[in-house]
Amino acid sequence: xxxxxxxxxxxxxxxxxxxxxxxxxxxxxxxxxxxxxxxxxxxxxxxxxxxxxxxxxxxxxxxxxx
Numbered sequence: 001x002x003x004x005x006x007x008x009x010x011x012x013x014x015x016x017x018x019x020x021x022x023x024x025x026x027x028x029x030x031x032x033x034x035x036x037x038x039x040x041x042x043x044x045x046x047x048x049x050x051x052x053x054x055x056x057x058x059x060x061x062x063x064x065x066x
Contacts, residue, residue, distance in 0.1 A: 008047050011038035017054060027053055 010028070014021045021038040028035040031053060033046050042050070 006044050007041040008044070009038065010035050010040045010042060013042060013047055013050065014038070017051065019054065023054075024050060 010024045011021050014024045017024075025035055025037070025040075027033075027050050028040075028042075028046075031049055033042070033049065034040070035042060035046075
């Protein structure tokens with residue numbers, strides 16, 4: 001018997017982070033997370049990795065602009 005783990009769709013994560021779904025999918029490709037469409041499901045752990053990566057990227061871009 002297996003239990004359903006909490007999952008989040010790419011498009012829901014993109015909306016929460018105020019980015020486009022293609023950006024999330026590109027990040028998934030970089031992090032080797034299988035996601036190919038806005039309807040792909042992500043685990044909580046995968047979502048955390050994506051959020052961390054996007055935050056680091058945004059922080060770097062903001063520091064480069066200063």
